[in-house]
Structure formats: C-alpha cells, structure tokens
Amino acid sequence: MKHPLLSLITSRLCWLLLALFTPLLAAATHIVGGELDLRYRTGSTYTLSLNLYFDAINGSAGALDQQLTASIFSKADNRRLTNVVLPLTGNTFVTYTNPACAVGSLSTRKLVYTNDIVLNAATYNSPQGYYVAVERCCRNVTISNILMPEAAAQAFYLEFPAVVRNGAPFIDSTPRIFPPLGDYACRNELFYYDFGGQDPDGDSLAYDMVTPLNGHTTAAAPLLSQPGPAPYIPITWRPGLGASNQVPGSPALGIDARTGRLTVRPSSLGLYVFGVRCSEYRNGLKIGETRRDFQLYVLNCPTNDAPRLQVRTQGSPGLYRPGRDTLRLRPGSNRCLTIRYTDPNPNSALTMTSRPVNFSGPAPVFTTPSSGTVRTPGAPDTLTATICFPECIDSRGRVYLLDLIVADNGCSLPKHDTVRVAFTATPPPNEAPVLTTSFPPPPAAGSAPTVVRVPLGTRYTATLAGSDADRNPLTLTATGEGFDLAAAKMSFTAQNGPGQASGTFTWEADCGAFNAEGLTVRFQLAETGPCVPLPQERRIRFEITPLEDTAAFRPPNVITPNRDSQNDYLIMPNLPLDFCNRRFASIKIFSRWGQLVYQSPDRNFRWGGAGQSGIYYYLVTYTDGRKYKGWVEVIQ
Structure with missing residues (x-):
C-alpha cells in the first residue's frame, strides 16, 4: 500500500x-x-x-x-x-x-x-x-x-x-x-x-x-x-x-x-x-x-505506478535480457537467479511469484523472502529475492518459459511487472543399478516370471545383491502378488545402503501355501536420489512339487485270480501320492458293456476279478479332478 x-x-x-x-x-x-x-x-x-x-x-x-x-x-x-x-x-x-x-x-x-x-x-x-x-x-x-x-x-x-x-x-x-x-x-x-x-x-x-x-x-x-x-x-x-x-x-x-x-x-x-x-x-x-x-x-482512484523488476544470473555481470537471452542449465552449473524489484510509490507492499508458461513438473522455488515493503522509513528502496531451478528439471531439448512477476498492493487491483525467462535444462546423468540373484536366469519372453519348483516339505533359500556406480541409496524389497509373504511362510530380509544392498529370501514349502497356479513374488531394487530412478526387478513364480516322481505309475494290465498267490489281484501300489489338495478319491471298474462291477474309496484296494474272464476298464479319480484310465484283462 x-x-x-x-x-x-x-x-x-x-x-x-x-x-x-x-x-x-x-x-x-x-x-x-x-x-x-x-x-x-x-x-x-x-x-x-x-x-x-x-x-x-x-x-x-x-x-x-x-x-x-x-x-x-x-x-x-x-x-x-x-x-x-x-x-x-x-x-x-x-x-x-x-x-x-x-x-x-x-x-x-x-x-x-x-x-x-x-x-x-x-x-x-x-x-x-x-x-x-x-x-x-x-x-x-x-x-x-x-x-x-x-x-x-x-x-x-x-x-x-x-x-x-x-x-x-x-x-x-x-x-x-x-x-x-x-x-x-x-x-x-x-x-x-x-x-x-x-x-x-x-x-x-x-x-x-x-x-x-x-x-x-x-x-x-x-x-x-x-x-x-x-x-x-x-x-x-x-x-x-x-x-x-x-x-x-x-x-x-x-x-x-x-x-x-x-x-x-x-x-x-x-x-x-x-x-x-x-x-x-x-x-x-x-x-x-x-x-x-x-x-x-x-x-476515481489515486495514481498507482506499476512496480519494476530486474533479473540477473548469479555470477553474471549483466542483466538478463528477455527475448534475447536463453539460460543453459547443465549439471553442476549455477541454477539460481537474483531478482531486484522496487516501486516508485511510497509504502508499496510487493510480492514476487513465478508462473511456468509452457511446462509442468518441478518448478523453481524462491530460496529467500519474495515479498516486502519499499520506501518506508528504515526500509530499502529496492528488494532482492533469489529463485533457483531444481536440479531435476529436464526440458528435453525444448526451450521452457518462466514468468517472474512482481505485484503491488494498489487499489482496486494490483499492478504488475513481468520478466519472461527462457531456459533449457539438462538433469544429471544416472546409471542404472545392477541386480544379481541366485534365481535361475529369466526367460527369453522378458516379462514372464521365472519359474522355481520347490519339493513339498523342503526349505528354499535365495540371495540377492544390488550395486550402483553412482552410489545412490539402494533398497531391496519383496512383495507377493495378491498374497502376504508371511502367510505363505515366506520371508525376506534386506540390508540397504548407499550404492550397495543385499537380501535373503526363504520359503518353507508346505501345503498351507499351495496354489495350483503358483505364487509370484516381485523382487525390486529401487534407488533414491536421482532425478529419474531406474529400478530393477525380477518376478519369480514359486511352485510346489511332490517329493516323488509320479511319471513311473504303470498299473498291471493282466491278473490271474486262480489262488496261486501269483498276480491274483488288481492293485496299484504306485498310484500318485496324495499331494496337498490332490487326494485319491475312488476307483471304479466297468465291464466291457459299461456295467459297474466294482468301486472303492480306498487307495489300498484289492480287486480279484468279477468271476469271469475278459477285458475290464478302470477309472481312478482324485479330488483335484485328475483322472487315470486304463484296462485290465482277467484270465481265470
């Protein structure tokens, strides 16, 4: 005022x-x-x-x-x-x-x-x-x-x-x-x-x-x-x-x-x-x-003159010339401007602001007071402010425009003076961190997760390490995709720090964590500090497998129930074992005309034939929907 x-x-x-x-x-x-x-x-x-x-x-x-x-x-x-x-x-x-x-x-x-x-x-x-x-x-x-x-x-x-x-x-x-x-x-x-x-x-x-x-x-x-x-x-x-x-x-x-x-x-x-x-x-x-x-x-209002401002690059002997000068902001260069602003009228309260014209994102900030009163007793006639451009502004080869505006508190509306600053900006370079693990190599498909099969009832352990040439702080994390690690008896511990990070993953593979599609864990190495962080990650899908190899299941196809204690019964001792939610449900035996002649819910069943020679067909089912079909010949 x-x-x-x-x-x-x-x-x-x-x-x-x-x-x-x-x-x-x-x-x-x-x-x-x-x-x-x-x-x-x-x-x-x-x-x-x-x-x-x-x-x-x-x-x-x-x-x-x-x-x-x-x-x-x-x-x-x-x-x-x-x-x-x-x-x-x-x-x-x-x-x-x-x-x-x-x-x-x-x-x-x-x-x-x-x-x-x-x-x-x-x-x-x-x-x-x-x-x-x-x-x-x-x-x-x-x-x-x-x-x-x-x-x-x-x-x-x-x-x-x-x-x-x-x-x-x-x-x-x-x-x-x-x-x-x-x-x-x-x-x-x-x-x-x-x-x-x-x-x-x-x-x-x-x-x-x-x-x-x-x-x-x-x-x-x-x-x-x-x-x-x-x-x-x-x-x-x-x-x-x-x-x-x-x-x-x-x-x-x-x-x-x-x-x-x-x-x-x-x-x-x-x-x-x-x-x-x-x-x-x-x-x-x-x-x-x-x-x-x-x-x-x-x-009718009292005369109110507009304020004025001047801009200078810190360390530069001359004033910034709007429309002629373009600031070049490079890594390590001076990124601050000194602004001097004043008003011809006594007792004028002035306020400095900045307004991006053709860009968004990180904006310059005033690092010293950006307001004050001029031409009052004991106060200076000219005020000074400093505005600095963040290190992470990236103009991507374009010329960005920033308006520096000083406004007074005159009535009925403030008057302004504006200097439009043109600049280009390049952020400091950043080298991506490196993530190494003891997991198998990733598949050629790129985005598909790596599959790790762990036998039921065993413990699986993997190690991870991260390094960064720029010495940016690194953080290793592990996150279950749609599930909680602890609930699946998985654990992950990490030691994070500048330029280095390490982690250990363990899993107690039991049926409580069984999922037919597997459990996918996202391991990420993140860096903080650079303008454009370059996180690294691995996606691993863990699957539980039975301890034994069920591929050798070969039931007999001939029985001779003649009471000589040699091959008198149809038995299947090598049936696939019960595994988590996959359990033996039943066996059914049919005549060649489709008539059910025998059934049992006991995986240790013994069938001695139906009293007649011929070809019979069996169907073994499990609770997860798996089925095993075959035939057996009965010779009296």
Missing part, C-alpha cells in the same frame, strides 16, 4: 466520491446480478439453483426474498412444463480480490436459491431443448449505462438440452462460472477479472458479451407468481452504448471468447450493468447456455 498519510487522504477521497452517489443510493433497489445453474446428481435428479447478487449496503431487507419461483419451458413452442419453488439456502458476502481495497459503500451478498428437480426422459426429450427463467425487479437506480434504471428488471435465463438423445441418456450440467467480482474499477486504469468457468462434463465453453434481459416484471409488480415465457425484453442502452460497448473505455468492456477473462480500461465514472453469456458445445454442437448479469463501479 502507500504512505499512511497518503492512504488517509486516499481513503477520504474515495469516501467523498462515494458520497456523491449517496442521495441516489438511498433510493436504490437491491439486485446487482445473478445466474442460473443446473447440476446433474443421479438418475433423473438434477439440482436447480439461482445465484442472486444483492446490494448489501443499499438494498432493503424487505426485498430479500425467502424463496423465488423458476419456470421451465420448451424451446420449441415456449410451453410451460413446470414451476419450481427455490427456497433461500445460502447467504454469504462476495469477497474482494484485495480485501485491503474494500470501500464501505460497496458490499455485495450472494444469495443462493436451490431445489432438486426430476427431469424424466418421457417429458424432456425435445431435440430443440429447454430453458429456465426466474424474473425479479428491480435494478439499482444509479446505473449509468441504461435508460430508466429505476424501472429495469431482470430475467435470469438458462438453456439445457433434452435428457435423452438417440435413445440413450444425455447427461449435462451447466458450466460453473467462476466467482463474481466484488471489486470496483478505476477510471483510466486497466481492469481485469476472470469470469471463465469449468464444465463438469468436459464440454467446450465459449464466452461473449450480451445485452442483459429485462423481462416482464416492473417496479409496480416486482415479483410475479410465475415467470413468463420468452421472448424477454432486453434493457435499453443509453445512446452510443450496446452489447459490444457496455462499459465505455479504451478498450471497452470485453471478454476473451476462450478464457472468459473480462478486460476494460473505463473512461467514465459511474455504475454499469453488463451481461456475459457462457455457451457450451459438445462434439461441435451447441447444447446449452447460461447468462450472468452483474454491475461494475468505476471510481
């Missing part, structure tokens, strides 16, 4: 200017502006809201409605579909960009009227879409840019599409416009404000200036039982003004069609109403819009 004495004079000057408005403001009514909002919730339920901005200083408390009525109409024929009562649910103040610039006769409340509604597909399916309206009178009588402001009303207006399209649900929410301004503008000073919005559906947004709508209400009938249908009569501009020249100036009030940023350098004092439309597009087609009416005070 400025010197205390000058600040006092300035404050009194502002009060004197506002006092000029007081006789009129005393008779003023209450509406500053507002907009409608339609928000999708779930199913067919939406929330309809009206944000209404109310003159907190001059508005009559009796004009603060406890509820308002909205009407929904079909765009195709202006047919009224329903009325929605919106109760008052919120009452807060609109804040200033710089609260220190607040003036006592300018205060705005944000009143929120809201209710849930149901938009069913059977009703809201017209391709032309629908619109919502709320009407209320009246505007402030001191408005400078329209005729007969004392009789000017407001029609708040929103358009939305059908909730079904091509037989499928078509969900859409209104773009959410950024908060309204609580600020005033200074005559002959550039004023800017962000009216841009965000769309929850990812639709494209476009902005333009529009003439505010007046509607059907009047000073004699400020509140109707229900809003009327379109068309809504617009307000009437004073001669020489219009939608593209709502607040006169150089430039006149305008809005960036893509960003929604308002800009004006007003040339005349007064209170100005203006209108902004935000249209939303999906797949190149317009599907809806919302309008915001608002007001802007233009006052």
